[in-house]
Amino acid sequence: MSDLIGALHGIVGAERCLSRAEELFVYECDALTLDRATPAAVVFPHSAGEVQEIVRACRAHDSSFVPRGAGTGLSGGATALEGGVVIECSRMNRIREVDAPNRFAVVEPGVVNSDLSKAVARHGLFYAPDPSSQLACTIGGNVAENSGGPHTLKYGTTTNHVRALEVVLPDGELVRLGSATGVPAGYDLVGAFVGSEGTLGVVTAAWVNLEELPDGVETLLAIFPDVVSACRAVGGIIDAGLVPAALEIVDRRTIEAVEASVYAAGLPTDAGAVLIIELDGLRVSLPRQVERVREIAAGEAASGIEVARDDAERQRFWRARKGAFGAMGRLAPDLYVHDAVVPRTVLPEVLTAICEIADRHRIKLSNVFHAGDGNLHPNISFDRRDADERRRVEAAGAEILELCVKVGGVITGEHGIGTEKRDFMPLLFGPDDLDAMRRLRLAFDPEGVCNPGKVLPTPRFCAEANPHARGYDAVPIE
């Protein structure tokens, strides 16, 4: 191992290579604190050339490597399971180019998501994917996880916004996939790479779409007696043919935590749920849409509907949503942010069933979620030092996933599989489905050195777990 550390020092210098136990401690996990492993070293490259050299050094010393952005991932994707080298890309943080007339930017992987939108705002542009961690998470991490966010409903996830990639492949070759136009000529290698959770190579630059800031934005906050009514309102809005930019539900427990925290937004703590509706587009189109949303919310027993009068008020509404995860720190030392997707029309039944699961396992559950696309985030507050509570949290989490698959849903909508859900893949996919995924991985990384142990379960586990998984078939909740 000391040979490898020596080689890494030779590439980036001792000051950009961590290898002492106390330095490595903070890199044992990402934002999924349930799974931990100590890496052999953490290196901070400044350039694609250094990434190449690091990858080659790892290969020469039989070490695996793990790309990492800001470590905000929620599925354990940046955890070095086999004690490999963590390639920390946060210092590759230059915006190399902004081409405003052609609506794209070339960014290095360590550029913080929200910094890109700030940098291009003067051109009247923005970068659309907006994960809740956008103040910290990086574009490289977003590419790896195909990150979403509240505005996914209208604008799509990261995969819809990446035109081309510069990548160091697992054999150390630096390649460019795709072109600045975003139009694949042959196989869509960029599409296959985005969301591959750092297992196909290390992103060193991304060509990403920039969108025009909308002509007008209206943000509404509707207050409901319960989550089920709020879900029905969401269904009504979609059925009316509207395509809001965002439809976000915050439940009572979350409202209480937010209102007791620095993120307090003046939400009524006696509300069962609030629904944030953001409409954007041409200003002439918005008044009728706002009116229609008001009617639908009122028809589903909304006790109050506010329309943000200005940007400050809009930010206040969003503070309640985006500050929710931070506010959860008030409830317990640890937070397990779960992530699953169900058909939107079964949201009310699924949420009721999830609450029953939580009650049965005696866990503290709250819900903040992207209701418009059925993307649930059951948040479980717990203390991982309490072994019994931790077991109950994991058991409840597994049951929630099984429920979501049973109704025709999937086990992650935006956080990825990582280590967290790797062994749940057979709930949804059979051995041949997983084998096809393995073929993709082997085409890029035949020796399995790039972020090993992620995404795919071991063949033994998947054959035993569910050889006939057919996850599409929805089954009604009993």
Next chain:
Amino acid sequence: MSGAGSVAALERELGADALERHATLEVDDLEISATLRPTDGEALSRSVAALGRLGLAGIVRGAGRHLAIGNPPERADVFLATDRLGEVDAFEASEGVCHAGSGARIADLRAVVEAEGWELPIDATDDTSLGGALAAAVLGPRSHGFGAPRDAVLGLEVVLGTGERARCGGRVVKNVTGYDLAKLYVGSLGTLAVIEGAWLRLRPRPETTKLLAATARDLDQGCTLAHRASRCATARAVALWGRAEGGYECVVELAGDAAGVAHEAVGLPLEEAPAERLSRVAQVQTAEGSDDLIVRLAALPTRLAGIARGLAEAGAEIAVHPGLCLAYGRFACVDAEEQERALGASEAIARRGEAGLRIERASAESKRGRDVFAASPAEVRLTRALKARFDPQGSLAPGRAAGPT
């Protein structure tokens, strides 16, 4: 084994009912006179597995609209038709998703979903099969508003080159469960796997649509106008088409709520026009039933005017889609020499405009010795690595995806 003997072996293996013999059809100079027409996924799987066992190769065929795309296959013994996998078997109107077999006709799919207030965001001609539209990643003028076909796909069932049936994705509108293999299969021309069926995401039907058109003063003015129109929030299709001697027309389709469409229509110096004008634009890039040479150049919008000018000066009929970063050139070529000259001109235009050239239709002779996708060496290497993993026996049109380096 190849030719009549190979087809006979296939017939013995799969039974006479599985194979249809017919008059010889040519794909890139390869003569094919038999078609496997499986009726379900299991039969499709058996068919592909049999090809592998017998060392044969098939070309996947939907409605046969996009067979011209790709490098000339190294060999092909049969067509593998998907027309019997054609059912629209699930439509969840309340979710805005549907599922269909790959042989379903686009027109039939449209009719089903439009009746419930949705639209299918794939711009392919009515008689194209769903599988064909996905395998060829078909782009039409309305792809400006719809997005590419990959964006409409939620999940796929496929049969790999090994004969294994596999699924990817799901039926919900947001999903990052495992690798996004659908992105890889869509646009792979049936060279990695045969698409058996697909879950699709639909869009709400717009309240109103309006087609506008205007004759351009010249090519530059037309490009400027098309570029401007492509910035409209309600633009669903924006194209400039025509040729040097006949003049150019800018065609724009706006779609959305009535207030928005009316507001943006007023701001464009275009007149209302019949909907058929958009079909005429699409014809420029339609390869079927023609011996013309068709090229597609992908370039940044600010470079498209120069590329269009180059193509027009080389004698092509053009269709420029600024919102898609694409310009098509159609050359009426009667002989090999003309075709070679037009291809050479297109390659030079692509180099000057830093554009990606894709040959959409050309004679096999012209395609040989080139990679029709003009991929980089690294991309060709990855393409071959993927082909080797997904279709190790080379049962699915070997050579079509990756040309010579």
